[in-house]
Amino acid sequence: MAVEIFYDDDADLSVIQGRKVAVIGYGSQGHAHALSLRDSGVDVRIGLPETSKSRPKAQDEGLTVGTPAEVSAWADVIMILAPDTMQRTIYSEDIAPNLNDGDALFFGHGFNIRYGLITPPSNVDVAMVAPKGPGHLVRRQFVDGKGVPCLIAIEQDATGSAQALALSYAKGIGGSRAGVIKTTFKEETETDLFGEQVVLCGGTTALVQAGFETLVNAGYAPEVAYFECLHELKLIVDLMYEGGIARMRYSISDTAEFGDVTRGPRVVNESVRAEMGKILAEIQNGDFAKEWVAEDDAGRPNFTKLVEAGEQHPIEEVGRKLRGLMSWVDRPITETA
Numbered sequence: 001m002a003v004e005i006f007y008d009d010d011a012d013l014s015v016i017q018g019r020k021v022a023v024i025g026y027g028s029q030g031h032a033h034a035l036s037l038r039d040s041g042v043d044v045r046i047g048l049p050e051t052s053k054s055r056p057k058a059q060d061e062g063l064t065v066g067t068p069a070e071v072s073a074w075a076d077v078i079m080i081l082a083p084d085t086m087q088r089t090i091y092s093e094d095i096a097p098n099l100n101d102g103d104a105l106f107f108g109h110g111f112n113i114r115y116g117l118i119t120p121p122s123n124v125d126v127a128m129v130a131p132k133g134p135g136h137l138v139r140r141q142f143v144d145g146k147g148v149p150c151l152i153a154i155e156q157d158a159t160g161s162a163q164a165l166a167l168s169y170a171k172g173i174g175g176s177r178a179g180v181i182k183t184t185f186k187e188e189t190e191t192d193l194f195g196e197q198v199v200l201c202g203g204t205t206a207l208v209q210a211g212f213e214t215l216v217n218a219g220y221a222p223e224v225a226y227f228e229c230l231h232e233l234k235l236i237v238d239l240m241y242e243g244g245i246a247r248m249r250y251s252i253s254d255t256a257e258f259g260d261v262t263r264g265p266r267v268v269n270e271s272v273r274a275e276m277g278k279i280l281a282e283i284q285n286g287d288f289a290k291e292w293v294a295e296d297d298a299g300r301p302n303f304t305k306l307v308e309a310g311e312q313h314p315i316e317e318v319g320r321k322l323r324g325l326m327s328w329v330d331r332p333i334t335e336t337a
């Protein structure tokens with residue numbers, strides 16, 4: 001079925017400008033949505049616990065900050081941009097008691113609706129505006145006059161105007177400059193989890209680390225291995241981003257291109273493709289969601305151990321040293337946008 005794609009001319013910014021928007025959370029997505037909506041002329045408040053480390057960051061931007069319950073009571077559009085595993089508690093304790101007829105409950109990712117962790121009442125709109133990119137880039141592109149594509153989905157249309165509202169919100173954060181695709185909570189959730197696990201994050205980090213380790217273990221310099229397997233990856237992916245795989249292949253040598261088409265399929269072979277299929281099945285049947293919610297409920301022991309091991313990987317140390325010598329590359333992870 002052909003997808004519907006919306007651009008700036010299809011969205012009316014005045015719809016969201018006429019509403020009061022509470023953004024719950026001020027992390028990667030929260031700060032990007034809040035600041036860009038504010039810059040688009042929208043009345044925005046931020047919901048954060050009294051103890052949140054992000055309160056001063058939002059206040060320094062001149063944003064009004066309250067507790068999640070306070071801003072939910074004030075708003076008629078509530079966008080939940082807190083961690084997925086915390087959303088069900090925030091929803092039941094702070095948001096649900098403050099929902100009124102015709103309010104809109106918005107999500108940046110469909111996890112909690114898709115897996116039945118949140119069940120909103122029938123008298124509110126339930127919609128999603130999910131940028132297809134990291135929050136810091138969502139904000140950076142908006143400021144640069146560009147935009148990150150977004151997916152929108154309508155789970156519940158209590159008012160009959162949920163789609164116009166979602167499109168208007170997406171325009172307010174720059175999404176319709178790049179294109180907004182209408183999808184469902186199910187499709188967004190399953191494809192987003194698959195993409196981040198198999199290609200964008202899990203697959204790519206495992207590939208980079210394995211390539212680096214193979215070279216270093218064979219006696220090559222870690223600095224050379226870093227440039228080859230990590231630094232240059234961005235440059236190669238930039239070409240794919242600009243003009244597809246064909247554009248990248250046009251720019252590389254024919255020696256590289258021959259290696260690409262003959263060796264690539266040996267790396268991503270039938271057993272890798274079979275594993276991709278298993279991972280997709282775990283997403284579709286809810287096993288991944290159950291595992292992640294249980295891991296979080298248990299205090300994240302396995303997750304913490306694996307992330308710490310990643311931080312200790314030798315590629316991080318050599319990368320820090322090399323990036324420090326390239327002022328245009330080095331960007332501290334504490335920086336907001």
Ligand SMILES: NC(=O)C1=CN([C@@H]2O[C@H](COP(=O)(O)OP(=O)(O)OC[C@H]3O[C@@H](n4cnc5c(N)ncnc54)[C@H](OP(=O)(O)O)[C@@H]3O)[C@@H](O)[C@H]2O)C=CC1
Pocket residue numbers: 024025026027028029030047048049051052053054055068080081082083084086090108109130131132133134135136
């Ligand atoms: N990261 C991304 O780029 C993308 C994320 N998404 C989705 O966006 C949502 C938010 O993710 P992300 O931006 O990564 O989250 P982050 O972890 O970056 O930020 C979460 C924010 O929620 C705050 N928070 C924690 N507990 C509460 C609470 N009880 N009440 C209110 N706020 C709370 C945190 O406070 P503090 O600052 O004090 O820690 C923080 O500001 C998720 O649904 C995610 O799947 C979708 C697309 C891309």
Ligand SMILES: CC[C@](O)(C(C)=O)C(=O)O
Pocket residue numbers: 131132133134135192195196200201
């Ligand atoms: C790729 C990871 C992501 O899905 C994103 C930035 O789009 C996320 O959940 O952070």
Ligand SMILES: [Mg+2]
Pocket residue numbers: 131132133192196
């Ligand atoms: Mg994503």
Ligand SMILES: [Mg+2]
Pocket residue numbers: 109192193196
């Ligand atoms: Mg995601």
